[in-house]
Amino acid sequence: MTYEEYLDEVTTLIFEKYDIPENEAVKIVMAAQDKEFFVRHDKSAKLRNIDQAHKDAKTLFEAAGVKLAAKPAANAAAKPAANPAAKPAAKPPVKSAKGPAKPSK
Template sequence: MTYEAYLDEVTTLLTELYDLDDATAIKLVVDAQAAEYFSPHDDHPEMRTLTRAREDAVTLYKARQARVDTQAKQQRAARKKTPPGSGRK
């Protein structure tokens, strides 16, 4: 499969496996591509399999969830540190 078709497959799997909307799935793949996550796939066509696409979709989704969870924890911690009555107006 071509590199572009592979990225499309990962995007499609993200929408199917995790019920993400197209824009969110595309952003995940584009961001991963910008971070050079898919560089080896471009250099080694044998990496572009359906099985690997599913594995990559799972990996990208889990990384996204970890970021979301971390951000939520940080926000909760920041709220706890703010004394009452010193909030923004």
């Protein structure tokens, strides 16, 4: 595959395997390009294969994971907290059909 096809494949794998928005996957791959992560891939066609694409997608996703992992926590903070002062409803006492218990001897 060509260098451009390889970058597309890595981007698609990040998007599909790790369930992040496509534009975020593109940003991850572009940032990796800026840091010259793909220079070896450009020079060697042997590195542009589907197995390597899976490895690179995982590597890049994990490297970006710190920023991405912070998003769910921010969303969780926006949810209203449960009311700690609220008490659970009391259960009504259970009545026996046999009447009061007899003392044992």
